[in-house]
Amino acid sequence: MNTQEIIDMGQKYVMNTYGRLPMALVKGEGPYVWDAEGNKYLDFVAGLAVNSLGHCHPKVVEAVREQAGKLMHVSNLYWIEPQVKLAKLLVEKSALDKVFFCNSGAEANEGAIKLARKYAKKYLGPEKYEIITMEKSFHGRTLAAITATAQPKYQKDLDPLPPGFKYVPFNDIQALEEALTPNTCAVMMEPVQGEGGVNVADYEFMQKVSKLCDDKNLLLIFDEVQCGLGRTGKLFAYEYYGVEPDIMTLAKAIAGGVPMGALLAKEKVAGCFQPGDHASTFGGNPLASAAAYAAVSILADGSFLAEVAGKGLYFEEKLHYLQDKYPFITDVRGKGLILGLGITVEGKPIADSCQEKGLLINCVGSNVLRFIPPLTISTEHIDYATAVLDEVMTAI
Numbered sequence: 001m002n003t004q005e006i007i008d009m010g011q012k013y014v015m016n017t018y019g020r021l022p023m024a025l026v027k028g029e030g031p032y033v034w035d036a037e038g039n040k041y042l043d044f045v046a047g048l049a050v051n052s053l054g055h056c057h058p059k060v061v062e063a064v065r066e067q068a069g070k071l072m073h074v075s076n077l078y079w080i081e082p083q084v085k086l087a088k089l090l091v092e093k094s095a096l097d098k099v100f101f102c103n104s105g106a107e108a109n110e111g112a113i114k115l116a117r118k119y120a121k122k123y124l125g126p127e128k129y130e131i132i133t134m135e136k137s138f139h140g141r142t143l144a145a146i147t148a149t150a151q152p153k154y155q156k157d158l159d160p161l162p163p164g165f166k167y168v169p170f171n172d173i174q175a176l177e178e179a180l181t182p183n184t185c186a187v188m189m190e191p192v193q194g195e196g197g198v199n200v201a202d203y204e205f206m207q208k209v210s211k212l213c214d215d216k217n218l219l220l221i222f223d224e225v226q227c228g229l230g231r232t233g234k235l236f237a238y239e240y241y242g243v244e245p246d247i248m249t250l251a252k253a254i255a256g257g258v259p260m261g262a263l264l265a266k267e268k269v270a271g272c273f274q275p276g277d278h279a280s281t282f283g284g285n286p287l288a289s290a291a292a293y294a295a296v297s298i299l300a301d302g303s304f305l306a307e308v309a310g311k312g313l314y315f316e317e318k319l320h321y322l323q324d325k326y327p328f329i330t331d332v333r334g335k336g337l338i339l340g341l342g343i344t345v346e347g348k349p350i351a352d353s354c355q356e357k358g359l360l361i362n363c364v365g366s367n368v369l370r371f372i373p374p375l376t377i378s379t380e381h382i383d384y385a386t387a388v389l390d391e392v393m394t395a396i
């Protein structure tokens with residue numbers, strides 16, 4: 001099918017929930033994708049931080065091929081070898097003790113919210129249910145996750161929303177302290193906000209939040225769905241802050257492109273889920289688990305992570321060069337290979353022009369250009385992307 005045929009059929013049969021670009025992607029390899037007309041693009045969107053290993057990483061493809069021919073799915077009524085191996089790997093590489101598997105970031109956060117409430121009922125008291133989240137956060141699209149997401153545009157016309165959430169400005173410890181009530185049971189946040197504009201938590205703020213949670217017996221929940229699994233140059237973003245969450249959620253990059261989410265927790269917290277309390281038919285099925293084991297094994301490698309951090313700094317320098325050159329760029333933000341450019345002009349025309357020149361980027365909100373390339377890119381790819389941005393920005 002050509003692009004127009006795909007678009008026509010999609011507009012007739014697929015619900016209109018995405019502001020899609022008029023292009024259809026049909027093939028990917030490493031940091032590149034091809035559209036239905038045969039045009040090649042350098043992909044700095046990477047499936048929204050899913051394709052951290054690039055497209056069709058040979059190790060992930062091999063794991064999927066092998067597992068698909070052996071056993072794709074059985075229920076969680078039975079033990080599944082690839083799932084337990086993956087859980088062991090995640091636990092050994094993180095500060096958490098137990099894992100629950102699901103299929104998306106929203107579902108992982110939904111599980112985190114349920115687990116926090118179960119813990120609160122068991123250990124803190126019947127009145128403890130409220131979760132404080134951060135303005136500009138993004139936690140997913142299910143009803144509880146969208147309520148945790150403190151951005152009115154995502155909640156519009158969905159009321160009544162589930163009660164028990166309260167919002168404070170990001171990086172504002174005083175506001176957080178003032179927002180605590182006798183009902184508070186947890187604080188939930190992304191160490192690096194993705195969808196909300198690539199906002200990095202301050203070191204001091206994170207230290208104080210962690211201490212506050214310890215002092216007041218509150219659970220600390222980190223949503224590392226986007227910033228986790230190597231994206232920032234450490235396996236988990238919280239490692240930059242010398243703090244540990246009680247609960248952490250993952251998804252996006254975890255299975256190299258196969259849908260999967262995960263909810264991790266400290267032993268005492270995890271123990272609040274007993275048989276029958278939570279479940280997911282597909283969660284951690286053999287196919288997704290095999291893909292994830294292959295992907296996480298690479299993402300968790302120390303020298304791989306060191307390279308990501310180095311490439312992040314290199315890219316940041318290039319973005320600062322653009323900032324010095326163009327007055328409409330207000331700031332460079334992010335960590336590792338989740339980077340953003342704050343701009344005072346509309347982002348979409350810039351992203352569109354980049355696409356015409358063979359570079360895929362996207363904007364979050366209207367005034368932040370976001371870069372979440374595969375972590376496997378080279379400095380040459382960064383140079384190319386910078387050159388395209390420079391060319392596009394000269395014309396503004």
Ligand SMILES: *Cc1c(COP(=O)(O)O)cnc(C)c1O
Pocket residue numbers: 103104105106107109138139140141190194195223224225226227251252
């Ligand atoms: C993408 C994202 C989610 C939602 O993940 P889905 O798989 O789309 O449900 C949740 N939290 C963060 C931080 C995200 O970036």
